[in-house]
Amino acid sequence: MNIKNIFWRILFAGVLGTSFAGTFSWGQPKAGEEVNLIMEEMTALDQAFKTIIDGVVLGDMERIKPAMMGVYEARERIERALKAGQKVILPKNQGQIREFIRLDDQFHSDLEDLTRAAETGQRKVVKNYAHRLLDSCVVCHEKFRR
Numbered sequence: 291m292n293i294k295n296i297f298w299r300i301l302f303a304g305v306l307g308t309s310f311a312g313t314f315s316w317g318q319p320k321a322g323e324e325v326n327l328i329m330e331e332m333t334a335l336d337q338a339f340k341t342i343i344d345g346v347v348l349g350d351m352e353r354i355k356p357a358m359m360g361v362y363e364a365r366e367r368i369e370r371a372l373k374a375g376q377k378v379i380l381p382k383n384q385g386q387i388r389e390f391i392r393l394d395d396q397f398h399s400d401l402e403d404l405t406r407a408a409e410t411g412q413r414k415v416v417k418n419y420a421h422r423l424l425d426s427c428v429v430c431h432e433k434f435r436r
């Protein structure tokens with residue numbers, strides 16, 4: 291085997307190796323690996339919350355539930371990541387991840403209640419939950435957002 295042949299073999303193995311590694315790790319980080327899914331969730335949340343405010347202000351409850359879908363999906367990705375043992379990175383107070391999860395759980399439970407109230411057209415209940423959620427945004431950001 292000449293030098294050129296060996297060179298190509300090594301190069302080929304290398305390219306194949308990295309592309310396989312890429313295929314397996316793509317969107318499927320291994321346990322212990324770091325992922326930042328919070329920003330994804332926050333982008334969805336930010337949009338959804340604006341729709342909630344519009345819904346309350348305009349008295350249009352029907353637009354609320356459809357706006358929640360992106361949030362549920364982002365939230366599921368975070369839950370799957372945590373279950374798979376992946377590390378969700380917080381910009382601040384990483385040591386208090388349990389407190390973060392507690393706040394996040396409470397937040398999503400309120401969000402579900404709000405969505406149900408919207409489905410049954412209870413504008414006043416939705417308005418109260420919107421206030422409560424806004425407070426929760428601020429509480430969590432003060433603690434965990436840089």
Ligand code: HEC
Nearest residue numbers: 328329332335336339381393394397426427430431434435
């Ligand atoms: C349980 C905690 C928690 C709650 C509740 C929460 N956030 Fe966040 N949010 C975060 C964290 C942590 C970050 C920073 C993520 C990062 O930098 O990686 C963030 C970032 C953001 C950002 C991006 C800002 C930037 O740095 O560019 C927006 C927008 C946002 N949140 C909106 C909201 C809104 C609106 C609500 C309430 C309806 C809310 N968040 C509720 C934890 C939370």
